[in-house]
Amino acid sequence: MAKKPNYNLEKNRREQDRKKKKEEKRLRKLENSRSDSAEPSGDAPDESTAPPAE
Secondary structure, eight states: OOOOOOHHHHHHHHHHHHHHHHHHHHHHHHHHHHHHHHSOOSSSOOTTTSOOOO
């Protein structure tokens, strides 16, 4: 008699893989948002660097 496939094991593995992937994606987004906020963009000049208006 052949072994029955363990569908719960396969389901749990897929679920764990999905959770792992979502966690990695969340961490990447968090890291990207941190690096974006830490490095101000050079597009808009600051008032401190602008010449004084006369």
